Amino acid sequence: MHTMNRRQVLAGLLAAGTTLAGCGQKSESQTQASAPGAGPEAGGGTSQDPVLTALQAAHEAEHALQLSLLNYAEAAASDHPDFALLFQAAARSCEVRISALGNLIGERGGTLPEEPQVPAASTLSENLARAVDEAKDLAENLYPDFRETAVEAKDTDAITLISYGVQVWPDAIAIFGDAADALNAGDSPSGPYYVCPTCGHLTTVLDFDECPYCYTTAREFETIE
Numbered sequence: 001m002h003t004m005n006r007r008q009v010l011a012g013l014l015a016a017g018t019t020l021a022g023c024g025q026k027s028e029s030q031t032q033a034s035a036p037g038a039g040p041e042a043g044g045g046t047s048q049d050p051v052l053t054a055l056q057a058a059h060e061a062e063h064a065l066q067l068s069l070l071n072y073a074e075a076a077a078s079d080h081p082d083f084a085l086l087f088q089a090a091a092r093s094c095e096v097r098i099s100a101l102g103n104l105i106g107e108r109g110g111t112l113p114e115e116p117q118v119p120a121a122s123t124l125s126e127n128l129a130r131a132v133d134e135a136k137d138l139a140e141n142l143y144p145d146f147r148e149t150a151v152e153a154k155d156t157d158a159i160t161l162i163s164y165g166v167q168v169w170p171d172a173i174a175i176f177g178d179a180a181d182a183l184n185a186g187d188s189p190s191g192p193y194y195v196c197p198t199c200g201h202l203t204t205v206l207d208f209d210e211c212p213y214c215y216t217t218a219r220e221f222e223t224i225e
């Protein structure tokens with residue numbers, strides 16, 4: 001039951017990625033209906049390692065959120081620079097994981113997903129709400145599924161990397177929530193922000209010696225200001 005659900009999620013993500021790639025010409029084998037029990041190997045062309053598929057799906061999801069955050073930052077740049085800085089810091093957090101995921105995908109001979117297309121930015125309050133929703137989807141739905149795949153395969157490198165997504169996003173979501181409260185109160189969030197160069201942990205307070213998730217030393221954190 002769990003396996004089937006996860007496969008459907010992954011198949012759906014990959015199919016969506018193929019569709020979003022738009023101008024690509026190689027789509028028909030990917031759009032097979034995910035018939036229960038048939039499994040991804042039935043359609044031909046998708047019978048690759050499920051962990052690699054999960055890494056690619058994580059890469060695509062993080063990349064989509066990063067591009068959205070950069071859009072939100074650009075939209076806020078002139079009137080709300082303090083919010084723009086937060087979006088930029090969160091986008092940098094995504095970028096750290098995108099880079100690490102890309103390296104692991106490359107080491108395993110996988111291809112990187114096409115650049116995802118994302119909707120245009122809206123109002124600042126709507127953009128903040130979207131950032132929270134999109135990050136929650138990653139932290140609570142997608143990454144736990146990906147991690148289950150890696151755990152089943154006892155794939156230590158993938159477990160470590162995918163776990164960062166589960167661990168790091170809740171802190172960023174809390175920071176977005178505080179920023180939304182500040183906006184409602186007619187206030188602004190206050191940086192600077194610090195980003196772990198290994199896992200992308202996003203924080204406003206460097207009150208630790210080592211990253212709580214990956215043990216990178218605090219002095220190696222990047223300052224976004």
Ligand SMILES: [Zn+2]
Pocket residue numbers: 196197198199200201211212213214215216
């Ligand atoms: Zn870290």
